[in-house]
Amino acid sequence: MTFLLDDDELLLQQTVRSYFDKRVAPLVAEHERNRTFPWELLPELYEFGFVRGVASEADGGDAISYMALAVLMEEAGRCWGSLRTTVNIASMVARLLSVAGTPEQKERFLTPLLRGERYGWFALTEPDAGSDAGALRTSARPDGDGYRITGNKLYITNGMGGDFGIVLADVPGHGVSAFLVDKEESPYVCADIPHLPVRSTTSCELAFDEVFVPAGNLVGELGGGFALAMNAVNMGRLNMSMGAVGIMQACLEASIAYTTSRHQFGKPIAGFQLVQQMVVEIATLTETSRLLGYKAARTLDAGLPGRYECSMAKYHCGESAGRAATLALQVHGGAGLMEESPVERYFRDAREATIPEGTTQIQILQMGKHLLGVSAMR
Numbered sequence: 001m002t003f004l005l006d007d008d009e010l011l012l013q014q015t016v017r018s019y020f021d022k023r024v025a026p027l028v029a030e031h032e033r034n035r036t037f038p039w040e041l042l043p044e045l046y047e048f049g050f051v052r053g054v055a056s057e058a059d060g061g062d063a064i065s066y067m068a069l070a071v072l073m074e075e076a077g078r079c080w081g082s083l084r085t086t087v088n089i090a091s092m093v094a095r096l097l098s099v100a101g102t103p104e105q106k107e108r109f110l111t112p113l114l115r116g117e118r119y120g121w122f123a124l125t126e127p128d129a130g131s132d133a134g135a136l137r138t139s140a141r142p143d144g145d146g147y148r149i150t151g152n153k154l155y156i157t158n159g160m161g162g163d164f165g166i167v168l169a170d171v172p173g174h175g176v177s178a179f180l181v182d183k184e185e186s187p188y189v190c191a192d193i194p195h196l197p198v199r200s201t202t203s204c205e206l207a208f209d210e211v212f213v214p215a216g217n218l219v220g221e222l223g224g225g226f227a228l229a230m231n232a233v234n235m236g237r238l239n240m241s242m243g244a245v246g247i248m249q250a251c252l253e254a255s256i257a258y259t260t261s262r263h264q265f266g267k268p269i270a271g272f273q274l275v276q277q278m279v280v281e282i283a284t285l286t287e288t289s290r291l292l293g294y295k296a297a298r299t300l301d302a303g304l305p306g307r308y309e310c311s312m313a314k315y316h317c318g319e320s321a322g323r324a325a326t327l328a329l330q331v332h333g334g335a336g337l338m339e340e341s342p343v344e345r346y347f348r349d350a351r352e353a354t355i356p357e358g359t360t361q362i363q364i365l366q367m368g369k370h371l372l373g374v375s376a377m378r
């Protein structure tokens with residue numbers, strides 16, 4: 001597949017893969033077991049273009065291409081799903097602030113975020129507004145020189161680890177707007193919800209009860225929050241797709257290593273046709289997914305909206321990752337189901353890829369609308 005990347009992209013891929021293999025991979029098992037995350041690694045990661053790459057140079061970012069972002073996210077996914085998810089959320093926040101933040105907001109939130117000194121979460125989903133993100137109930141009521149936010153946000157990645165975040169809330173008469181919420185300035189309640197995939201992230205419920213947020217924390221225009229969020233989510237779809245490709249690549253490598261060394265009936269199990277079929281299916285799912293992810297990245301790099309391409313990549317990569325990880329478990333036999341095997345983690349993490357940033361069904365409906373001109377959502 002190397003001819004699909006130019007020399008710079010190839011070098012980036014090799015450099016970041018080598019870093020992950022040497023510096024990060026040895027830490028993964030213990031952090032996953034303890035459900036902790038090595039936050040101190042983030043500034044090192046940002047040197048490769050993670051998070052910093054999605055902000056403009058004027059804002060202190062590296063303004064990398066979407067293709068470079070795709071390469072980074074595949075390598076992160078190949079190493080550790082929790083890390084890929086963590087840098088994805090920070091990237092969405094960084095992108096949103098770089099595009100729409102005021103100079104003061106950038107100085108206070110974006111600059112330390114890009115240095116790895118602060119971490120920000122992104123809160124759109126609510127108990128009664130998941131796929132139907134437009135139905136959110138959290139409100140921001142004007143009050144003096146600010147707003148009072150009331151409502152609950154659900155499944156917010158790294159709500160525990162972040163010291164600020166972006167909340168999407170309805171401002172009566174104006175519509176959904178984006179607000180920066182700082183934990184110290186505007187205390188809210190945060191509770192972790194134990195979950196199946198990406199165990200070194202927290203998945204939190206955030207509760208806001210008349211929480212005061214200064215007017216200066218409004219990001220972008222009043223009523224412009226949903227468009228900003230969807231812009232960040234589109235990039236998140238590319239990131240999630242390529243993270244899923246990374247998981248599939250890891251499944252493939254593990255399956256080749258295992259099937260060529262595990263013997264049954266007097267020979268390596270790689271010599272059985274039914275085993276070969278499973279390994280080849282993992283390889284085919286990985287390659288087709290990677291091609292769709294690359295296509296989405298190249299589309300965005302061409303300056304096109306890329307909504308359809310990102311949805312198709314997310315749909316195919318997410319579903320394929322689940323299938324590839326199931327097959328990887330199968331070729332590992334009982335060993336694959338043991339927590340000491342990395343494929344057990346790949347299987348759990350692959351299940352994430354069909355849900356956040358729009359479920360598989362939502363991607364299908366969005367592509368259906370694009371192709372057919374009719375919305376099947378309502």
Ligand SMILES: Cc1cc2nc3c(=O)[nH]c(=O)nc-3n(C[C@H](O)[C@H](O)[C@H](O)COP(=O)(O)OP(=O)(O)OC[C@H]3O[C@@H](n4cnc5c(N)ncnc54)[C@H](O)[C@@H]3O)c2cc1C
Nearest residue numbers: 122123124125130131155156157355356357358359361377
């Ligand atoms: C690990 C994880 C991390 C997350 N991180 C964040 C985060 O950081 N910030 C954030 O804001 N959110 C986050 N989320 C929330 C995520 O975006 C939502 O879970 C997702 O959008 C789906 O919403 P829901 O869970 O309410 O499912 P629902 O919307 O209730 O969907 C349930 C099922 O119904 C299907 N469905 C719904 N509507 C339709 C329809 N019209 N037609 C066909 N099928 C339909 C869905 O596809 C799904 O299969 C995270 C979720 C997870 C699991």
